[in-house]
Amino acid sequence: MQFLLPAIKKLNKKYSISLDIVGEGPLLNDLIYLCEELNIVTEVKFLGAKSPTWLAKNTSDYSALVAPFCVSSNGDRDTGPVVLKEAMASGIPVITTELMGAKEIVNDSVGFKCEPSSIGGLERILTEFCDLSPYERYAKGLNAKKLVTKKFDANSQAKKLSNWIQTV
Template identity: 40%
Template sequence: MKKKIAYVLPSFPTLSETFVGVEMRAMERQGHSIQPFAFSKAQKGQQADRILQRKCIYLDSSPYISLMPLCFSYRAHRFLISQQGFSYLGLLRQGGQLAQRVKMTQCQHIHAHFAWHSAAIAITAAKLLNISVSFVGHGADIYASPQDLEHKLQHVDFACAVTAQMADELKAQTHKPIHHIACGIEYELYPALLDTFAPTKQLLFIGRLVEKKGLHILIEALDGTGITLDIVGDGPLLPDLQNEIHQRQLTSQVRFLGSQDASWFRHHAKDYSALAAPFLIAQNGDQDTGPLVIKEAMALGLPVITSDLSGCNEILTDLTGVQVKMGEPRLFRQAILNHFKRSRNELEQQRQSAYQHVMTHFNAGTQAHKLSQFIEAL
């Protein structure tokens, strides 16, 4: 019987964080019982996450009263005093609240996503219970706004990084084990590419409308090309992007389709000629790490045009996608124009190579098997 795992998440389900549900379902297929905990419920989530959502325990609505922190606070003392982003008693209280629920649900390991408050509270709870704990770093929590990251690394049994580069950077900060566990795709949702590639639309962008997605690069690249773009997603930059599109007189070329469920991509990818994803590093250091949308596009046979962001470099090869220097609208425009000049045979070879590559290297089941082994070994 494999260990029951408590998953500790800032918010669940979240429409833009498909990787969390994918990992939990993959771990269930590995034989683990999964109990999600979250601090808030997002307004919109993925349809596929509904079963997990129904059993998720939301800590913001759980009772705060617990004697556990008082009885066993000595176990967590060293960690609590190292965390500058929380008050000692506040973190002890929240850790005690989680510990009480973890004990009630008979979980044997705690695994947190994001190295922020979710990891801090998970570590506190694990110490109060004297059970093992781990967390996974993603992007902003490591690069843009880390919170006492080095101390968190010292107090876990192991930590996970979603890219090899991140793993190397975390290893330099701790003696604790750091494991590279890439975000994977659910292979059973992506059958072999049998249909002829016959798109009826041109470019597609999918993602949160935030700086690190590089949408302003894409919009500038489209200027003067006559090429059309559909944008799927929502976010704080929507008004600015709409204004830029209006100023550049691109309103007849660019459509905003709003946020969509992950199933939308699987149903509509065949309609488009390419995924345009000009990722960059935001001014605050935030960046995409191993973007799942690229892996999904590869699995759906949708050619990818993206940047040379390190997270993309770890996914793509010269045979499986097109990359240009990030932050360069002129180069991105040329890559788009070149794409529409490629022969059907060239594109078909790229599609098949990309599909085989992503299924071999970024299968959620393979990644979950590694994570399961690390947890079971504790």
């Protein structure tokens, strides 16, 4: 989020972007402070932890999932492919970075990717998303739902894992 928030600040000169952040963690106060420093407190809402039921019910109400995965200075990294698949299954496009499994899950028909830890990269792909027509956004969400249903259902994933284990 420390790369996404400055990108939103820059883009709000041209677009009206709002961001809901779901979850809690040790960086929450730092992110709230960063929003205050960037003067984007009205554009960013911190919703706190939400139940899986809430997520399933509300995800489709959003324009996109923005998941700016990165590697922290201590080497910790986000574990995000599941959240991408869940958003895609809800029929919304995804905006993310080329980290971990995201580069294998997200293609141009379902969303956008940029390099990790890049304010400029996030600014570029958010601009591309904002410039889409409502129909193009809808089509990306529909493509996302089709892709995740076809390639990432539990049965096909279990079969791939079983085949991989058998070859090892």
